[in-house]
Structures are given as structure tokens and as C-alpha cells.
Amino acid sequence: MIKRTGFVVSVQEYRESDGLVQLYSEHGLETFVLRGLYKATSKQTGIAQLYTQVEYLFEERPSQIQTVRSGRLVESFREYRQDIHWISYLSIASEILLRVNRESPVNLSFDAFSMLFSLQNPIKYLLYFMADILINLGLGANVDECVSCGSPQVSAFSISQGGLVCSRCLKLYHPKIETSSLDVLKQLRYLFKANLAQFTSILDFFTEVNTVFEIVVDYFEFHSGIHLKSWDFYRKVYYNSGIGG
């Protein structure tokens, strides 16, 4: 038997009454079948809840979806899930995982994803997770110099150009310029430069989190070609709750 501990990022019905669970662990994203999950008598519902941490035992069969023999709930994060914002961050991160994984399996960003469950600044760790995924896909922003001419004198961030640009290049192109606020530029730079430990040590530095978040989502959608449905949900939650905006 093999043991796998990870986070449940998707649960859906499969065949008659089975459940199909996508589990994200340091082994990447894997699909498991839970037999009879949707039967009234099922005792497995406790290990098939979204955004919980579970442990599955299974016998590995090559090139097949694995069937869970037994499992246990490691952490329910019950107090977190009262928070609609936390749920929306998790749904964005999970959608990114599920959509990106179709093209290139991801497991490198698992540590960043895990930090979303620490409840210390989950939105900041969502930002970090998105930047980390982009870097792992080879789509990271160029934040060292002007992405067009290499000048160190940068004055804006351009989504279409893929990074920081100088004032001269800003005039040459007609990119969608997201911001020229120096604070935001610095925060974008650190976001794409810092490793997880460094990022954790400078969390307080990220004061423009909502602006940076919108830029990173736009950047992600533009460069990955993936439109995030969960982002639409987030906007609804965010603007209806009256914070920021």
C-alpha cells in the first residue's frame, strides 16, 4: 500500500455512485476513485471534502486511476472555511492547478500552495503561488530591467510586454499599462524574484496587495491563455463585501 497526503482540490461524481477526487501533494496532481462515495451509506464523505487535507492509502496500478482503499482526514480547516474570501482564494488556486496541469504537470509549486492553508495572509500566498506557477511554466515576468531595451530605468509594468518597461519604450509601444506606481512596481519585482522563505519574511512589504493581485491575474490570463472562472466569482465576493474596491 502506498500512502499519499495532500489537499483535495476537486471532487466530482463518477460512474454510478463513485467519486473522483483530485489530490494535490508533493507528487503533483493525482486522480483517485472513491468507490461508492455518493451512496447514502458511504463512510468516505469525510475524506472527500474540498480544501481539506487528507491521507489516502492505495495500491499503485501503472497508468490507471488509483482506487483509494482507506483514508483519513488530516485537517478539515473548518474555521477557515467560514471565510468566503479564503474559499475564493482556494478556488482560484485550485482552478489554476487543474487547468495548468492539463498541459504541463505541476508539482514544483506545492510548497507555495500549502501556504494558502496557513491563514496568515492567504491572498499574499495566492499571489506568490501564481507567480511561482508562472515561473515554473516559463512565463515569469521580466522584472530585472526594461523588457524591451534592457534599460535599468524602469517606470511601468506592461502585461503584454511581459514585465517592467522604461519610459522611452512605454511611448514606443501601446501596451496595456497597468501601473506606474513605484510601490506597486517594487512589489511586483519582489513577487517574481523572492523565494518562498524570502517572501514570507517580507509579507508586510506587500501593501498594495489588491492592485498587485489584479495585475497578476490579468498577467496570468494573458500569458497562459486561461480565463479563470473563479476570478469572476472572486470579483463578485470582493466588490459585494465592500472592502477595498
Ligand SMILES: [Zn+2]
Ligand atoms: Zn526600454
